[in-house]
Amino acid sequence: MWKNSSLRCLLALTILCLRSLIYSQEIGSVGHTQNLKCVTHNLRKMICTWDVSSKGRHGQTDFCYTTNGLHPPVCFKTKEKRVEIPVPERATTVTITTNSISGTAFATKEFEIHKKDISFVPLTPRILSLTPDFSTSTLNLKWSDNGSVFPYGLDAFWQIQILRKEAMEKVTQVTYYSKLTHEDIILSWNWTSDMPLECTSHYVKIRCYINVTQFVGPKDWSDWSPVEEVPGIDTEPNGSGVFPQDTVVAVGSDVTICCVHEEGQQIQRMTYGPEIYPMIHLSSRSSAIRVLNASASDTSGTNVVCILSEDEMDGTVLFVGYAPDIPQNLSCETSNFLIIKCTWKPGRPSGLYGKRRTKYSLFERISGKNVSCEVNEINRDCVCGFPVLADQKTYDFILGVSNPIGQTESSLLVDLTQRVNPKTPEKLTVSGNSSTSVRLRWFINGSFAEIRLLCQIEISSGHSERKLDNVSMPGGKFSTYTAQLNALHPYTKYQFRVRCSAADHFWRWSGWSKIEEHTTLEAPPARGPDIWRERSPSGKSLKIFWKPLSLSEANGKIVSHEVSCHLLETPLEYKEVTEPSNSTEIKLGKNDCVISVVAKNHAGSSPPSRITSVELPSDNVKTDRAVAMGNGIYISWNSYPNMTCGYIVKWCHSSGSEPCSVDWQKFPSNTTDAVIKSALFRPGVRYNFSLYGCKSSGYQLLKNITGYTKELPPKRAPNFTVEETSSDSILVKWEDIPIEDCQGFLEGYRLSFAKGEKDALKPRLSESGNPELKVKNITDLTKKSLKILDLQGKTSYQLDLQAYTAGGLSPPNSLYVVTKEDSVGLIIAILIPVAVVVLLGVVASIFCYRKREWIKETFYPEIPNPENSKALQFQKNICE
Incomplete structure (x- = not known):
């Protein structure tokens, strides 16, 4: 019995020990701490999290940490598996004790955390706003960088993702960079969609990465922010239309155009201009087309039509043009110190008109004043006015240019006193009661009191070159200006006009004023006329010639010439010859006298011109040939030391039934050659010159000269006849050619002959190319006949006779001659065969x-x- 009881007790004790051992083993494994992770979001605090091996219930957790044992541990209790502690500067020992529900510690674990074990992950960004601009298809994103929790100067990278459609298909992802400033800054970013925002919904989300170079632990992107949405028109119950509406794009752009329809409708087709484009499905209520590399549209734009059914459609207009060019050659000036006029070249036309046209504005930075400029895009007349400001000379202009596609500007700094282009002078008048001076008056509309003006007067007349006279004068306010011109020529019709500019800082001349005419009064002739005389063949009369004075010498209208003859201060004869005669004859008998000629106009008489009638005898006067120069006749002579008052060359035509018109030219004593020119000279006309030497006692004929300005071929060949023919020869004779037909100095004759019958259709011998053609050149001008030998009997010959000069051959004269029969030869010809x-x-x-x-x-x-x-x-x- 006892034994059984003892056995039972022993068995119970054994079972109790085993259960206690099993429980103690379970207690040892339950609540075991593992997977400790620490993450910092701001580099000051870090959040540590861990796992517990048991899934059963447990009580609070004791969390203690120390730093290298230098300080007592810091402990606190937490019901969560998560604590926030400062980021340690060195390695940290962490002890985590897991307690039971009753508060009994049943698991403790110790960890050592190093800096490299701490991860840095920024906090998830928060989008503050996402605002759409439907007119430009632009999204505006705003968010805070939370920079106040970070040290100054850190680099922050923001990854922004754009999504589209209900399925949130990714459109693009961009990285935005910023610098943290130890303050909370609101960052803003714009993104323009290639598709109108009305076409479909758009979504945006964002995350952050902060590059802390001194942080040794792992660094990573933050989590994505919650998605922000901009809903499209296709999300509205009754939303419909074609987008974008009447927008403007640049040439070469790729354009997306969408059609949003109501529920129950269906798009049949979409057209851009005359072309049908394939459609892109966006949603159940929205489709789009894509136009690539859009070309410039007409002034009224290009129609986009969305056909929903046969009788229902919607549409929009697309305007395609160019962004404005940078204005070129910007220039500003004032013409009156009231308005500054700025001009420029606009460059390439934008192709946009009306309310979409390119607009210009002129901003002056010193004064801060801004004016709008009206520029006609079609006429491209780029002018803008800016008011002159009181007490301001320097202007710093910015010309702003903008249209819906873009904008640009050009700048210019000007000192207004150096950019003066006065208005055109008005009301020019000319007055004067003198033969050599006039007074000019003119008015300039403008206020030029602060500068001096330089005015240029143009003086021109019919017989002189244009002359410019500069006059400097003080400027005035809306003033009349005067100028005196002297040293003008008498009895001359002048044309005057005026222009002005700034005197000290020349910029540009004004326009020329209207021309004003004025004729100066007459004055006595400046000199006597150029005169010559010739004694008649009988020697009893003397003909006096004079040349008309030029306009610059006559000083007025010549009305007459006084001709007088004096012998030892005794007047022998006096005549007054009225215009237009330029010669007269005086009866002298056998006397000689000094002839005086005076030109007269309404203002007075010229100084007298004098010449003696004495002609000294000449011996062995020779005739030389002159040299043709084309534009004149070159003559030369030997020097005659005893000719103290020069030489006179007189000439006239060498032939003609009427008396020739006498002309002459005077040369100084040191001259030995000259080229004689005259408007009356003609090529091919012979002129005879007489060279006279002048002595104090009279004039002496030195030699005669004949010549041409240019030699031409003779007008005709000499007339010639056949004087005698035989069976083997022909004798021809010819006449002289009249001088007027020679047209040059005759150098010889050319006689051509060859066998030939008389036939009007045959070419001339010189043109026939006949191999039997023979030519005789006669250079002896005294010879007037030639016998042609070695001819054949009873044969027809053609003879051509031509004269020639240095200018060429004359036309030929032709004869046809048949030689006589040879009788002796005939007899011999018969006898020999017999x-x-x-x-x-x-x-x-x-x-x-x-x-x-x-x-x-x-x-x-x-x-x-x-x-x-x-x-x-x-x-x-x-x-x-």
Whole structure:
């Protein structure tokens, strides 16, 4: 019994020990701490989390941490498996004790945390706002960088993701960079969609990465923020339309255009201009087309049509143009110190008009004043006015240019006193009561009191070159300005006009004023006329010639010439010759005198021109040839030391029934050659010149000269005749050519001849290319005949005779001549054949006589008797 009881007690004790051992083992494994992780979001605090091996219930957890044992441990209790503690500067020892529900510690584990074990993950960003701009298809995203919790100067990277459609298809992902400033900064970012925002819903989310270079632990991106949505029109119950509405895009852009329709409708097709485009499905109520590399549209734009059914459609207009060019050659100036006019070249046309046109504004930075500029895009007249401001000389302009596609600007700094272009002078008047001076008056509309003006007066007349006279004067306010012009020429019709500019800082001339005309008064002629005289062949009268004075010398209208003749201060004769005569004749008898000629106009008389009538005798006066120069005639002569007052060359035509018009030219004593020119000279006309030497006692003829300005071929050939013909020669004679037909100095004759019949259609000998053509060149001008030898009898010959000068050959004169028959030759021609025949007959007779036996035997042999033939005898024997 006891034994059984003892056995039972022992068995119970054994079971109790085993259960206690099993329980103690369970207690040792339950509540075991594992997977300790620490993450910091701000580099100051870190959140540590862990797992417990048991899934059963347990009580609070004791969490203690120390730093290298230098400080007592910091402990606290937590019901969560998560604590927030400061980020340690060094390694940290962490002790985690898991307690039972009753508070009994049943598991303790110690961890050592190093800096490299701590992860840095920024907090999840929070989007503050997502604002759409439907007119530009732009999303504006704003969020806080939470920079106040981080040290200054850290680099932050923000990954922004754009999604589209109900399925949230990823459109793009961009990285935005910022610098943390230890303050909470609101960051903003814009994104322009390639598709109108109305077409379908758009979504945005964001996450952050902060590059802390001194942090040695793992660094990672934050979690994505919650998604922000911009709903499309296709999500609205009654939303419909074609988008974008009447928008402007740049040439070359890729444009997406969508059509949103109501429930129950269906898009048939979409067209851009005349073309149908394939559609892109966006949602059950939205489809789009994609126009690539859009070209410039017309002024009224390009139509986009969405056809829903045969009788229902919707649409929009797309305007495709260019962004404005940077204005070129911006220039500003003032014409009156009231308005500053700025001009520029706009560059390429934008192709946008109306309310979408390019707009210009002129902003002055010093004063802060801004004006709007009206510029016609079609005429491209780019001018803008800016008011002149009081007490301001320097202007700093910015020309702003903008249109819906883009904007640009150009700047210019100007000192207004150096950019003055006065208005065109007005009300120009000319007055004067003098032969050499006038006074000009003009008005300039503008206020130029602060500067000096430089005005340029243009003076022109019919007989002189244009002259410019500069006059400087103080400027005034809306003033009249005057100028005195002197040293003008009498009795001259002048044209005056004026323009002005700034005197100290020249910029540009104003426009020319209107031309004003004025004629100065007459004055006495400046000098006497150029005169010459010629004594008549009888010697009893003297003809005096004078040349008209030029306009610049006459100083007025010449009304007459006074001609007088004096002998030892005694007047012999006086004449007044009215215009337009330029010569007169005086009866002198055998006397000589000094002739005086005075030109007169309404203002007075010229100084007298004098010449003596004395002509000194000349011996052995020669005639030389002049040299043709094309534009004149070159003559030369030897120097004559005793000719103290120069030389006179007088000339006129060498032929003509009427008296020639006398002309002359005077040269100083040191001259020995000259080219004589005259508007009356003609090529091919011979002119005769006489060279006179001037002495104090009179004039002496030195030599005669003849010549041409240019030699031409003679007008015609000399007339010629055949004086004598024979069977082998022709004698021709010709006449002289008149001088007026020579048109040059005759150098010789050219006689061409060849066999030829008279035929009007045949070419001239010089053009025929006849190989038998022969030419005789006669250079002896005294010779007037030529005998042509070695010709054939009774043969027709063509003869061409031409004269020639240095200018060429004259046209030919032609004759046709037949030479006489040669009788002796005919007789010889008959006798020779007869003699040959007789001689041949005699030779044949002699030959035949001597060879008569041979001839007889050859041509007439003897015939034998047949009876004596041996052949016949043989035949006879056979028969027998």
